Each structure stands twice: as structure tokens, then as C-alpha cells.
Amino acid sequence: MKKSIFLILIFINTLSGIDITIPKISIFKEIDMSKEINSITQAINMPNSFKTERAFTRILRRNESNDNLWLRIQLVNDSDSPINKIWLTRWERSHFELYLVDENKKILSKDIIDSNDFLKQSSIITIPKKSKRTLYIQVKAKKGLDQFNYMYFVDAHLAKQFLLDTERLYHHGLFFGILLSMTLYSLFTFFIVKEKAYLYLGLYQAWVVIATSDAWQYFYRLLENVPTIAHILLNDLYAYSMMVFSIIFTKAFLNTKEKMPRIDTFLNLSIILSLPLDLMRGPVYYGAFGEIILIVIGFYAAYKGNIASLIYAFGFLGFVSYYALVNLSRLLGWDFYLEFTNAKQIFTCIEGFIFSLAIYLKLKEIMKEKILAQEISFKYEKMILEQSRFAAMGEMIAAIAHQWRQPLNHLNLIFNNILLADKSNKLTSKYLEKKSLEAEGQLQFMSTTIDDFTNFFAIKQKKETFTLKEACQYSINLLDSRIKKERVEVAVRTVYDMQYTNYKNELIQTLTIILNNSLDAFLSVNESKKRVTITILKNKLSIEDNAGGIKEDILLKIFDPYFSTKSKKFGTGLGLYMAKKIVQDLIRGSIYAENTTKGCKFIIQFHNE
Incomplete structure (x- = not known):
């Protein structure tokens, strides 16, 4: 009524x-x-x-x-x-x-x-x-x-x-509070998750907050004495900036560069062409019709399987459609009226909510992809660890063989001596006791060798208190047989030593890998005085050799899995990778390599916990 x-x-x-x-x-x-x-x-x-x-x-x-x-x-x-x-x-x-x-x-x-x-x-x-x-x-x-x-x-x-x-509703709290909150939410979320779509959405929303609030008046008052400049900056460039932010938000959200390269090129051209279009506008702002293309692109991306882009398209649907309808009515002379300021405020609030929802769904998909990638990475690392363990077992057997070769020869000699003494009727109880003690000594050495390697390769992952000098000496002892065979001089120089509480066994494994790497390097060089120097400093130790160094183009790759400078017959490419994993993930330090004048130096840095 x-x-x-x-x-x-x-x-x-x-x-x-x-x-x-x-x-x-x-x-x-x-x-x-x-x-x-x-x-x-x-x-x-x-x-x-x-x-x-x-x-x-x-x-x-x-x-x-x-x-x-x-x-x-x-x-x-x-x-x-x-x-x-x-x-x-x-x-x-x-x-x-x-x-x-x-x-x-x-x-x-x-x-x-x-x-x-x-x-x-x-x-x-x-x-x-x-x-x-x-x-x-x-x-x-x-x-x-x-x-x-x-x-x-x-x-x-x-x-x-x-x-x-x-x-x-707007100037006394509600709409202004909603828009400002969503703007701050977008910007803060960008700094947390580093998703560029949030940054561009935040900038777009910040322009909307300024333009639809009385804050815009302050800019006009500053420039009211230069109306031509004010018109260009606050009318034309403002609308152009809004258009640019909405385009780059679209590019980031839909990932057009990778998923839709042709559309990405079109959007880049739109950013350039929008400026003259904006400067030439009269009663009708034709750029409003161009923004409808963003909605079409959103629906197209949804058709291609990007469900979040469907929500993005609905986000633009409200205000952009209304704005286009306003300009169409101006173009065709329709009698269309709706309170513009109120519509602008309401539609932009709804738009902000929908965009935030769309980005949330996108982030949810990204998190699913990251979790899946982490699971694949975990399985990959697990496989590498298992392969590394087998490789380590092979190295242990080879090391035991090296260590046992001399005592086995000695035992063989002892048995031959006893047999010869028996045949020549010179085997006395005193001689037999002497040879038995010799054999027992060699067997004890072999048993100790097995214990050392068993303890070394056992997965303890238990922190112990030790000095770096102790760990270095233990590593040298494990490789003693090979060091002597290769005639390499290994020296430990202590500048600063102190008690550490860390994973001793794992550090020894790392040092052994690096020492083995240096011993392998000597096989391919003609060096009369082969030398490895281990220097112990405060929270740091270095292992330096004079084996000629590593080529600069592969120096940064030596810690990559399955990368080896040796032939496939002798190298698995897992040793230095495992050394890096142990130092970074377990010991909580860092490891890197650098070339010196005569060879290569590995540096292990211990971070203070």
C-alpha cells in the first residue's frame, strides 16, 4: 500500500x-x-x-x-x-x-x-x-x-x-571496518605465507578503502589548487591503478604465466592498453567493460579444472557487473539508477569476502600439493638412506679387509713357523706358548677392529660428550690400514679444543667419509708428499689435502645425491650427500668445500645451540 x-x-x-x-x-x-x-x-x-x-x-x-x-x-x-x-x-x-x-x-x-x-x-x-x-x-x-x-x-x-x-554504515564503522580488516588480513597473510595473490589483493583492497572512504578527500584538498593535475592523478590514474591491481591479482591467483600463457600475454597487453583507454574516457568509462573479461577468464580457468577460480569469478561478478551496467546505461541512455556509493561499498565488501575464500581454497590446494611433495621427498630420502647404509656396509667390509690383511698374514706366518718347528723336532712348549701369545695378539687386534667398525656403523643417534680431537683420532684409526697403504701423512693440528655434547659417532662417520674422499683423490694425482691436515678451531674444524682440488664447475654439486667424480664402479655419489645430511640435520651445523692452492678444504661449522 x-x-x-x-x-x-x-x-x-x-x-x-x-x-x-x-x-x-x-x-x-x-x-x-x-x-x-x-x-x-x-x-x-x-x-x-x-x-x-x-x-x-x-x-x-x-x-x-x-x-x-x-x-x-x-x-x-x-x-x-x-x-x-x-x-x-x-x-x-x-x-x-x-x-x-x-x-x-x-x-x-x-x-x-x-x-x-x-x-x-x-x-x-x-x-x-x-x-x-x-x-x-x-x-x-x-x-x-x-x-x-x-x-x-x-x-x-x-x-x-x-x-x-x-x-x-560506512563512515561510522561497519563497511569501513570490514574493508580495512580484509585489507590488513590480506597483507598480513602475504607476509606469513608469501603468496603474491594476497599482496595484490591487499593493494587492490587498499585502493578501494581509500576511494570509497572520506580519506580520498584529503588528497583532493592537497591538490585542489591544481585541478588539472588532480584530475589526472586522482580520477584517471586512480581508475587505472585499480584496473592494474585487479589484473595482476588475476595473473597471480590463476597462475596464468604457467597454466595459461596466451591469456597471460593478453593480460600484460591489457595493462599497457588500459592507460590510454582510461585517459580518453568521457561520460562512459569503457574500461568497465574490459573488466568483464576477468570474469570470463575466471570461468574459463574453472572449465579447465581450477575450481577455486570459479569462486574468484563470482567475486568479480558483483561490482564489475554493476559498474559495467552503469556505464552501459550511460552509453545507451537507459533510465538506470542505484545509489552508487552504497553499491560500491556493499559490492566491494562481498567481493573481498569471496576473494579471501577463493585464496583460502587455493592455499588449501597448495598445502595438499606440498604435503604430497613432502611425502614423496621423504620416501626418496628414505631410499637414499637405505642405499647409503648398504654403501656404508660395503665400505665397512672393505675397511675390515684392509685392517685384517696384515694380521691374517701374520697368523699364516705363525702357523707355518709352528708347523716347520714340529717337522724339525724343535717345537718346544716354550716356543709353542710364545707363538700362541703372538696369535692371540693378532686375533685380539682383529676382534678389536670388528668391534670398532661395529660401534662406528651402529645407529646410536645418542649425544655424547667428547672433544673434536678424540673424534678426529678415532676416524684416523679406522682408516689406519688404508692411510699406511696409500702412504698419506695425516696430521691433526689443534688450535682450540673443548668439550662438545653432540652425536660423536655420526661426526666420526662424516670425518671418515671426507678422509676417504681425500684418499680417493690421491689415486688420480702424482704427488710425492701426500698430506691431509685436520685443523681444530673453536666451533669449527677443517680437513685440507694437497690432492689437486675439485673443478670449480662441479664444486657446488659434490654434496648432491648420486653425484660422484669417481667412475660408477667405485663411486655411489652418496658419501658427501650423507655427510651433509648428518651435519645439517643431526649435528646442527654446516659443511662446505673450497679449493686451496694445492688441493681442497672441507670446513665443518658447529652452530651454538
Whole structure:
């Protein structure tokens, strides 16, 4: 019923002016306008200079000069009592002169509104009972800097409540709080997860927060004395920046560079072409139609299997579609109206929520991929560890064989001596006891060798307290037979030694791998004085040889799994990789290699826990 009465009143208004008996009247359907008048006298005496414009809000929002624009509004009071009204508008960066004229063309009052406030309101306008008044409004606005949002006539006693009802959702908390929270959420999330889509979304939302809040007014006030520059920076480049941020957000979110390279190239061209398109815009902003392409790309990516991009497309669907519809209505002259500021605020809030949801789903997919990659990596490392263990067992057997060769020869000699003494009848109990003790000594040495290697290769992973010198000497003892066979001089130089609590056995394994690596290197060089020097420093030790060094182009690869400078017959490519894994993951240190003048130096750095 109320709707019907309201429509009837609107129809009457179009015939005989505005019925101001209604407490709150929105002026958006039509208004009398003129740009050919220079004074209030001309406005009163030249009524034909005014032209009735339907959906005049579309005209006011064009990037045209609204300087010396005149508006005429007929006010009708058919009630039996006078009515007090206040004219209210959110028409930013504009100044006004209001003239109230009676039926006899007499100026009753003049009201000058010359403030920088985003909300403008007149003094009280009194309309006597059963009478008409004409309100003439002269608008003074610098080219392209004013921004019209709405215009109302409100009962004087309701003006304060009207401002609260109209502006509080955004300027007093709700919309501003939502948009600002989502902007900060996007930026903080970027710093945590390093996902670029969050950064670009945060920048896009930051522009939206500035543009749809009164913060934008401060920029205009700073540049109000240079209107041309202000127009370029705050109107044209602002819209272009919004377009760029939405494009680069699309590129990052949909990963177009890898998954859709042709579309990525198209988007890159769009960033370049959008600038002249934006600078040339007139009443219609054609860039608004270009943004619909982002929605199409989102649906296309969803068709290709990217489910999160479907939500992304719906995120752009609201505001972009509305903005395109607004510009299409301007292009075709449709009578389309929806409060632009409110729509902008509501749609951008919904848009922010949907984009955050879309990125969340994308991150969820990324986390699934990372977990899967970690599982594959874990299986791969497990396989390498098993292969390394087999390789270590082979090295242990080879080392035992090296260590046992001399005592076995000695035992063979002892048995031959006993046999020869027996055949020559010289085998006495004293001689037999002597040889038995010799054999027992050799067997004890062999048993000790097995114990040493068994202890060394046992998986203890238990921290012990020791000195670096002890660990180095133990490693040398394990390789003693090979060191002597290769005639390599191994020296330990202690500059600073102290007690460490760490994984001793694993450190010995690392040192043994590096020493073996140096001994292998000597096989391919002709060096008369083969030398390995182990230097113990504070929280560091180095193993340096004079075996010629490593080629610079492969120096950084020696710690990679399955990389070996030896032939496939003798090298598995796992030794130095395992040494690095032990030092980094277990001992909590670092290991690296560098060439010296005569050879190579391995440095193990122990980090303080």
C-alpha cells in the first residue's frame, strides 16, 4: 500500500513539482538543469533556459565541467501548515549558492555553502501552507573533481538522524571496518605465507578503502589548487591503478604465466592498453567493460579444472557487473539508477569476502600439493638412506679387509713357523706358548677392529660428550690400514679444543667419509708428499689435502645425491650427500668445500645451540 502511494506521489511530482510534505525525499529521477545562465536574475527571468533531465545523476557523474551549473527544483506544500526542510547532498568538492524564490519571482533567501565537508546541508527552508516555492541552486565545481552521490530534502528535525542512517554504515564503522580488516588480513597473510595473490589483493583492497572512504578527500584538498593535475592523478590514474591491481591479482591467483600463457600475454597487453583507454574516457568509462573479461577468464580457468577460480569469478561478478551496467546505461541512455556509493561499498565488501575464500581454497590446494611433495621427498630420502647404509656396509667390509690383511698374514706366518718347528723336532712348549701369545695378539687386534667398525656403523643417534680431537683420532684409526697403504701423512693440528655434547659417532662417520674422499683423490694425482691436515678451531674444524682440488664447475654439486667424480664402479655419489645430511640435520651445523692452492678444504661449522 505504501509503495503504491509513493509511486502515485512520484507521478504527481513529475507534473507539479516535488511534494515536500513527505519527511524524506530523494531527488534522483529528474531535475531542471542549465549551463547557459550567469546570474540568479537570468535564472528567474529565463525559465526556458532550463531543460528537464531524466536520470540526471548519470549526467552529473560524467567527467565534464559542472562549473556554473544551475539546478531548479519546484517545491509544493499542499498541507494546512508550514513545513521546514533542509536540503542535503553528498556532492563532494563543490560549492553552492541556494536561492529560494516565491511565486512572484521574489528572492526570499540566499544560502551560500562553501565548505570542504563531503556532506553539504542548507539552512532551514520554510514553505508556507498551501503554497509553492522554487529553489535555484548554482553549482561551482572545478573540472572533473566533483563527485555527486545523492540529494535529499529532509524535515529539519530529522536531518541529524538522516545523516546517521545514511552514513553510519560506512563512515561510522561497519563497511569501513570490514574493508580495512580484509585489507590488513590480506597483507598480513602475504607476509606469513608469501603468496603474491594476497599482496595484490591487499593493494587492490587498499585502493578501494581509500576511494570509497572520506580519506580520498584529503588528497583532493592537497591538490585542489591544481585541478588539472588532480584530475589526472586522482580520477584517471586512480581508475587505472585499480584496473592494474585487479589484473595482476588475476595473473597471480590463476597462475596464468604457467597454466595459461596466451591469456597471460593478453593480460600484460591489457595493462599497457588500459592507460590510454582510461585517459580518453568521457561520460562512459569503457574500461568497465574490459573488466568483464576477468570474469570470463575466471570461468574459463574453472572449465579447465581450477575450481577455486570459479569462486574468484563470482567475486568479480558483483561490482564489475554493476559498474559495467552503469556505464552501459550511460552509453545507451537507459533510465538506470542505484545509489552508487552504497553499491560500491556493499559490492566491494562481498567481493573481498569471496576473494579471501577463493585464496583460502587455493592455499588449501597448495598445502595438499606440498604435503604430497613432502611425502614423496621423504620416501626418496628414505631410499637414499637405505642405499647409503648398504654403501656404508660395503665400505665397512672393505675397511675390515684392509685392517685384517696384515694380521691374517701374520697368523699364516705363525702357523707355518709352528708347523716347520714340529717337522724339525724343535717345537718346544716354550716356543709353542710364545707363538700362541703372538696369535692371540693378532686375533685380539682383529676382534678389536670388528668391534670398532661395529660401534662406528651402529645407529646410536645418542649425544655424547667428547672433544673434536678424540673424534678426529678415532676416524684416523679406522682408516689406519688404508692411510699406511696409500702412504698419506695425516696430521691433526689443534688450535682450540673443548668439550662438545653432540652425536660423536655420526661426526666420526662424516670425518671418515671426507678422509676417504681425500684418499680417493690421491689415486688420480702424482704427488710425492701426500698430506691431509685436520685443523681444530673453536666451533669449527677443517680437513685440507694437497690432492689437486675439485673443478670449480662441479664444486657446488659434490654434496648432491648420486653425484660422484669417481667412475660408477667405485663411486655411489652418496658419501658427501650423507655427510651433509648428518651435519645439517643431526649435528646442527654446516659443511662446505673450497679449493686451496694445492688441493681442497672441507670446513665443518658447529652452530651454538
